[in-house]
Amino acid sequence: MNDYNRKVIEEFRANRGKVGGPFANTPLLLLTTKGARSGKPHTTPLGYLSEGEQMLIFASYLGAPKHPAWYHNLVAHPEVTVERGDETFEARATVLEGEERERMWQKAVTAFPFLLEHQAKTSRQIPLIVLTPRERL
Numbered sequence: 623m624n625d626y627n628r629k630v631i632e633e634f635r636a637n638r639g640k641v642g643g644p645f646a647n648t649p650l651l652l653l654t655t656k657g658a659r660s661g662k663p664h665t666t667p668l669g670y671l672s673e674g675e676q677m678l679i680f681a682s683y684l685g686a687p688k689h690p691a692w693y694h695n696l697v698a699h700p701e702v703t704v705e706r707g708d709e710t711f712e713a714r715a716t717v718l719e720g721e722e723r724e725r726m727w728q729k730a731v732t733a734f735p736f737l738l739e740h741q742a743k744t745s746r747q748i749p750l751i752v753l754t755p756r757e758r759l
Contacts, residue, residue: 630667639707645669651677652705653753655695663703666692670706670753671733673726677704677713677753680730685743693749704753712756717749726750 633641634652641650649672654665671678681693696702696715704713718726727750731737741748
């Protein structure tokens with residue numbers, strides 16, 4: 623984990639989900655995945671869009687040519703842990719495809735216009751993932 627993410631995670635946990643800086647007005651969650659190869663837990667702060675009980679996240683990686691490591695982890699192990707505000711729960715990650723992805727992409731870019739810039743920087747299609755809560759911890 624890089625120092626920037628570590629600071630955001632610490633601030634998130636210390637302030638019950640509230641952070642400053644570039645994430646100050648962004649709905650933020652912490653996603654903990656199991657390493658695809660190592661099996662070790664990895665936590666990443668991510669912006670999200672609420673869809674009822676579900677949350678939509680996106681693997682934009684700022685428009686980098688490769689998917690972020692957390693995306694590969696959740697594809698290999700779709701059972702994840704989510705921290706949102708002061709609640710923690712298990713969730714199932716589902717990568718959206720086809721018509722459902724396109725419908726949700728429109729919602730995502732309306733809420734987060736920067737996604738269009740990220741998509742323009744890369745030839746890969748930015749994955750959209752729905753997190754469906756399993757149980758509250």
